[in-house]
Amino acid sequence: MPDERSDDRSVRLVRAAQRGDTLAMAELVDLLAPYVGRVCSAIALDQGADAAQEALVAVFRSLRTLKDPGALRGWVRAIAVREAVRVAHRAARTVPADLSALPARGDPQLAADIRDVLDRLSPEHRAVLMLRDVEGLDERTAAALLGVRTGTVKSRLHRARDTFRKAWTS
Incomplete structure (x- = not known):
């Protein structure tokens, strides 16, 4: 996802996924997962994968509420940051990070x-x-x-x- 505004393909995918198209949802996961993973890993560190998974679940649960599909990247980033901070706080209360x-x-x-x-x-x-x-x-x-x-x-x-x-x- 190279720029702040989403491209035509992602806008079409969002609209199709909002209508319930499962293939479009799968393509969106493929499109969003690397970006969400990078954001979450930078914040949640070792718990980045868990945070990314929770962020993607939150994205797809709320996808129908996204009014402007062109704002997908910023909307997804906000969700990913929120989930990564939440997961990092939860992890900090349990065990120290494993650097191995x-x-x-x-x-x-x-x-x-x-x-x-x-x-x-x-x-x-x-x-x-x-x-x-x-x-x-x-x-x-x-x-x-x-x-x-x-x-x-x-x-x-x-x-x-x-x-x-x-x-x-x-």
């Missing part, structure tokens, strides 16, 4: 070090870092997705970056 299942991209030790530092951040801080620094959203858009004020996003982002920096250098 880190992705093998690039330098494995670097990935492990970054993952370790991210594990120390709260889900809200990971969410704001992901939305601003990975997704490239502005503060206003990130605030709307997180359901907080713009000033809250700015302060969380400052604290998240500061905490990350301090943990990284220690």
Whole structure:
């Protein structure tokens, strides 16, 4: 899903899925799953797959309420962020993260070090870092997705970056 507005194909798929077309729903899952997975993994870390699954379920339960199929990407992102934060909070209350299942991209030790530092951040801080620094959203858009004020996003982002920096250098 390369840009903020959905393309003609995804708009057609949404409309067909809203009418109950199961093949269109399956195509939408194939289209949305990688994006939802990236968003959820950045926030929920080891619980990213669970968060992505819950986000996709929420998307398809609510698909009929989507009034503008062209806004699919932003709508899905909002749901994915909300579910990832919820799942990350739930996971934080149970067990610490297991660093043995880190992705093998690039330098494995670097990935492990970054993952370790991210594990120390709260889900809200990971969410704001992901939305601003990975997704490239502005503060206003990130605030709307997180359901907080713009000033809250700015302060969380400052604290998240500061905490990350301090943990990284220690």
